[in-house]
Amino acid sequence: MLLERCEDLPDQWFAQCLAFNVVSQGDSVAHAIEMVLDAIRIVFENEIGQGHDPLARNGLGPWRKPAKKAEWERLERLILGGKLGTRAELARVDERGLDAVATQIEVRLATRARAPKFKRAAAAVVHAAA
């Protein structure tokens, strides 16, 4: 996941999960992560509800376009050229005046009792942790 301070809104952070190409925005790094996890839940539940596999096409589901190559290159530059931090440090990014952060998220799917037509993996995102 790529997190960047918005150039046009410096008090806001833009979060982009490149693998699923789902985005959101928040007041801080932690808030932006929370928001993009919620956006992933919404997108996945919508796709599952229509009988589609949200993880098809390498995680892009039935409709989502892949993230732009430039975004992946930006993420790569951050990973290779940035400083490795802990999860606790992630919460203090705003105080340290950083403008971009790369992090990894884990999304777990689980089946609900009243699962829709889609049967292969899941009916809803029940847990997602940064």
Added chain:
Amino acid sequence: MPARFRDIKRAAKKFGIVVTPDRAGSSHFNFTRDGRTFPISAHHGEKTEINDKYIRLLCDAFGIDPTEFRKLL
């Protein structure tokens, strides 16, 4: 250039996009057309300012010309 959520919602409707609040009660609103949903954060309500990149990705998701969309904001 950023835009307020309420203006984005109004412009999106003119492109046939249906805007509904998230059923789970989060601060996202679902922008939906032809089955596809693109959530947009309204964490400060209708006045939430949405950054330019977010708006461009919304347009990209629904195949809308960002310049045409901007004219309606």
